[in-house]
Amino acid sequence: MAIRILHVAQAAxxxxxxxxxxxxxxxxxKFENILVCSQDFKKEDYEGLVDAFEQIEMNRAIGVKDLKLIWxxxxxxxxxxxxxxxxHSSKAGAIARVADIALKxxxxxxPHGWAFNMRCSKKKxxxxxxxxKxxxxxxxxxxxxxxxxRQSxxxxxxxxEAKLQVIFNGVDIESYENEIHGKLKKADMNIPDNAFVVGMVGRLSPQKAPDVFVEMAKLVKERIPNSHFIIVGNGEQENEIKKYAENNGLGDSLHITGWVNDPMRYVELFDVACLFSRWEGFGLALPEYMMAGKPIVATRADAILNIIKDGENGLLVDIDDALSAxxxxxxxxxxxxxxxHIIESERECVYKYYNVKRVAEEHKKLLNKMV
Structure with missing residues (x-):
C-alpha cells in the first residue's frame, strides 16, 4: 500500500x-502525493507528478487571515x-504544523532556508x-x-539535534543531459554573438542582491565593453534595477527575462554565472550552474560556503562587494x-554530491522509517 504524503507549500x-x-x-x-499550494504555483507543472492538486490563497505576510488559512x-x-x-518553507511550515495538531x-x-536568517529588523x-520554536x-x-x-x-x-536531518539539495542531472541544448541563441535576446555574457538566476529581491549584480555589471562593462548581462527571474526590485541600468549606460546591455519555466536555457548563454545572495539556505542555482559547466562567482553567505570552496569550484566574494565581484x-x-580548472572541479562536484536522485533516495528512507 502506497504511503500518502500531503505537501503544503507557499513560496514558489x-x-x-x-x-x-x-x-x-x-x-x-510506493508514494501517493497530494499538493496543497498557494496561488503562485501552476497546476500544469504538476501533471503526472501529483494525485491531487489543491490551491488556496496563501501569502507570505503574517496576519489575522492566517487563522482562516489554518482552518x-x-x-x-x-x-x-x-x-x-x-x-515546505517557513510560512507553510507554520500553517501546516498548527493545522495538523492532534491529527493522526x-x-x-x-524550511528551505530559515526566515530568521533573512536580512530584516531585530524585531522580525x-x-x-x-x-x-x-x-x-x-x-x-x-x-x-x-x-x-542545521547549525543555524x-x-x-x-x-x-535528533529532530534535524540534513538532506542536501540536488539538481536533475539526468533530465538536463537528455535535453536538446543550445535551443536559445544570443541573437534571440539581441545579444551579439561575440559578447561576454554574465548572468544570474534568482528573484529580483533583496535576498538575491540584483542591485549588487548591476553595480558589478557597470564595473565589468567599463573594462570589457562587449559584455552583456542577463537576470533570469522577476521580483519587486525590477523597476529599480532597470532604472539603475538606464542611468549607468547599461540600458542595452542588461536583459531581464522575467519568470521563466526553464531557466537552464538562459544559463547556457552565460560565460560566467553569479549568485550574490545576502543570506542563503542552500542556493539551488549553484549546482545548476555547475551542471551547465559555468564558472561561478558567489558570496560568502550561509550555505554557499558548504557548496563553493574558493579557488577550487568557484570564486567567493564578500556580501555587498560589487568591486570584488x-x-x-x-x-x-x-x-x-x-x-x-573551475569548470572541471564543478562538474566533478555536482555529479558526486548534488544529483536529485540522491535527494529522492534519502527522502524514501526517511519517509519509510516514519510510517
Whole structure:
C-alpha cells in the first residue's frame, strides 16, 4: 500500500522546482502525493507528478487571515487523511504544523532556508525565531537542505539535534543531459554573438542582491565593453534595477527575462554565472550552474560556503562587494586556465554530491522509517 504524503507549500521559485524534482523521482507505486499550494504555483507543472492538486490563497505576510488559512489546511488534511504531512518553507511550515495538531499522521517540515536568517529588523528576527520554536514540537522531523541550516537551528535552539536531518539539495542531472541544448541563441535576446555574457538566476529581491549584480555589471562593462548581462527571474526590485541600468549606460546591455519555466536555457548563454545572495539556505542555482559547466562567482553567505570552496569550484566574494565581484568575473575573462580548472572541479562536484536522485533516495528512507 502506497504511503500518502500531503505537501503544503507557499513560496514558489526554488521551492516549486525542489518539489517537482523530488516528486519526479519518488516511486509512484510506493508514494501517493497530494499538493496543497498557494496561488503562485501552476497546476500544469504538476501533471503526472501529483494525485491531487489543491490551491488556496496563501501569502507570505503574517496576519489575522492566517487563522482562516489554518482552518482550510486542516480541512484538507482531514479530507485526504495522509500518512505524512510535508510542509515546505517557513510560512507553510507554520500553517501546516498548527493545522495538523492532534491529527493522526506524521509531520515533516523543510524550511528551505530559515526566515530568521533573512536580512530584516531585530524585531522580525525575534518573531521568526519564536514562531519556529513554538511550532517545532508539532512535527516529527525537520529537514535541513544544508549543514549551515542545521547549525543555524542548533544555534537558535529551535529543537533538539535528533529532530534535524540534513538532506542536501540536488539538481536533475539526468533530465538536463537528455535535453536538446543550445535551443536559445544570443541573437534571440539581441545579444551579439561575440559578447561576454554574465548572468544570474534568482528573484529580483533583496535576498538575491540584483542591485549588487548591476553595480558589478557597470564595473565589468567599463573594462570589457562587449559584455552583456542577463537576470533570469522577476521580483519587486525590477523597476529599480532597470532604472539603475538606464542611468549607468547599461540600458542595452542588461536583459531581464522575467519568470521563466526553464531557466537552464538562459544559463547556457552565460560565460560566467553569479549568485550574490545576502543570506542563503542552500542556493539551488549553484549546482545548476555547475551542471551547465559555468564558472561561478558567489558570496560568502550561509550555505554557499558548504557548496563553493574558493579557488577550487568557484570564486567567493564578500556580501555587498560589487568591486570584488567584478574583479572575480574579469578574472575568468582574462585567465582561461583558471576558468578551465573551475569548470572541471564543478562538474566533478555536482555529479558526486548534488544529483536529485540522491535527494529522492534519502527522502524514501526517511519517509519509510516514519510510517
Amino acid at each position: 521559485g526554488g521551492v516549486d522546482r525542489y518539489i517537482r524534482m523530488l516528486l519526479k523521482y519518488l516511486d509512484k507505486d 482550510k489546511v486542516r480541512k484538507l488534511i482531514k479530507k485526504y487523511n495522509p500518512d505524512i504531512v510535508y510542509a 499522521n506524521h509531520c515533516v517540515y523543510n 528576527k525575534i518573531l521568526y525565531t519564536a514562531i519556529e 513554538i511550532a517545532a514540537p508539532f512535527c516529527d522531523m525537520i529537514i535541513c537542505i544544508s549543514e549551515a541550516e 537551528a542548533l544555534k537558535k535552539r529551535i529543537c533538539g 567584478s574583479e572575480a568575473v574579469i578574472a575568468y575573462y582574462s585567465d582561461l586556465l583558471l576558468k578551465k
